[in-house]
Amino acid sequence: QKEVEQNSGPLSVPEGAIASLNCTYSDRGSQSFFWYRQYSGKSPELIMSIYSNGDKEDGRFTAQLNKASQYVSLLIRDSQPSDSATYLCAATSNTGNQFYFGTGTSLTVIP
């Protein structure tokens, strides 16, 4: 079992819709969680970090964390074609000395 699991997709949504990306993690002691966006052939780009249960909003992006269910999600409101990319979920280990990425979810926003 991988430390961080994501549905590889592809996920397709129409322009203007809400895209919902999900991630689960296996280390119950993980404390820090991150969402990255990666365009094809480019490097990962940090979107958001979240450390406590609940929602965290930044512009069109909302990250949600539920530590009891070991679940992290990212909502993208008013999706744009420029949001088409692979979204990577990441978590630190309980000991704080490892950093694990999921394999990513491919998102396509259809104009």
Add this chain to the structure above:
Amino acid sequence: NAGVTQTPKFQVLKTGQSMTLQCAQDMNHNSMYWYRQDPGMGLRLIYYSASEGTTDKGEVPNGYNVSRLNKREFSLRLESAAPSQTSVYFCASSLRTMWEQFFGPGTRLTVL
């Protein structure tokens, strides 16, 4: 500010050859990291340096060595390259260890 820079961008090696990947950051970050990214495997941590003068193993350290030359620079060395090390290598840095990380543009390495 350039952020995180990596050299070279592309490299082709023959099995058994050695090479060093270079990484530098100008954000005054304390921690630096090396990852490899393979299809279906995602990004995996090879080594990291929490601060100048320290290095620690990540998830997949075998076959690699690292050097934290100073606060700005962190290099990754392949002593005897193998085809299994064909991958895209990313360097990253963060202000604090295992915190928000910022990535360089990557090095695409092919080992024949």
